[in-house]
Amino acid sequence: MPKRSESERNVSAAEQFTAALRPYWRWTGRALALTGIGLLAGGCHLDMWNQPKQRPLSKSEFFEDGAAARPLEDGVVPFGYADRDQVIETGVTADGQPAMEFPMELSAEVLERGRERFNIYCAMCHDQTGTGQGIIVQRGFTEPPSFHEPRLREATPGHFFDVITNGVGDMYPQRSRVVPEDRWAIAAYIRVLQLSQHATIDDVPEDAREELE
């Protein structure tokens, strides 16, 4: 008999313990279950992070050259390019000669754009005034001719366009970085640089000449 009552007492102590826990248990259980689901769901998120799609310049197993970006087939005309001005695009007029004139209107905006683009893409070699003493030349690159020498002062706009597009001698082509409109803007700005060193009084409008004299 005493044995039984002892175990009874034990049971009741254990029961007391669980009974004390019971109201909390329900919530702990639920919380744990939710956390578990949350963590599991969290663990699966990588397929949304790395979706089976290609981003610019990413790798691809599918194509032989390993690149996802595809080169254009020969003769492809990008949308909207078919009826663009051929002189603007190529710098060559119908008779196959480099353009003698600028194919667009020269406005302050065009020249400003030209100044900005020249300073980004050309000035480190040709320097900001076009004398050909840019920092890369100081570090050992071939020295380009100054834009202020007579031959280049007489060069046509189409010649500058052609040099930017196709390069010349040690100068690599810049066409992949500079779109045609910007090439013309830069060519116009080279003209501005040249005039800035060689302007005569005849270039100044008559009513402004007095100020200079």
Add this chain to the structure above:
Amino acid sequence: MPQIFPKTANMLAHMSIVGAVLAFVIFVSVLAIIYRSPYVTQVNVVREQPIPFSHQHHVEQLGIDCRYCHDTVETSGFAGMPSSETCMTCHSQIWTDQPMLQPVVQSYENEQPIEWIRVHDLPDFAYFDHSIHVQKGISCVECHGRVDQMPLVRKTETLHMSWCLECHRTPEEFIRPREHVFTMDWTPEPGEDRYAMGEALVQEYNIRKEQLTNCSICHR
């Protein structure tokens, strides 16, 4: 025989519940801390690149503009990476004999791309576009830090959603005049109030603040 559970067991039972809650809170906090630690976000961690290209050398010392190499940053979502031809415009003659540069020369000659390792990488479910930020006067510095002073590129921001939203809620604090987006060391004129200037620019550039926090702007 004494009781198996002494009176204090009741206390222990209650304590263990408090303990469980505490443990849970600590667990979650630790997760949150790890999530924001450089180990996970990779902030300020440099990657091993095929060529140890130095922005400090090229941008700060030589003064090359970001757009010479990242040439689509103003016009498209993707900033653009320089082709090996771009490197060769100068390196056809400069430092050509350095072993460090051989991958560039080889890539150019064999027409095999250089495989740069991405430093900034958003998850694919988030949409980002460089051109709109650059056009609206948000400088590279606000998101990439002083790249011009980095020998090797590293992230300076977590790129967490909360970080994007911080600016999308108050662009006034970060915006600057468009023409200075590429000026790495730009600061407002002395005495100029950046916030007031920011508010004016937000007006001028037509920034629609009220919709910049819509989920569909970035998750589309």
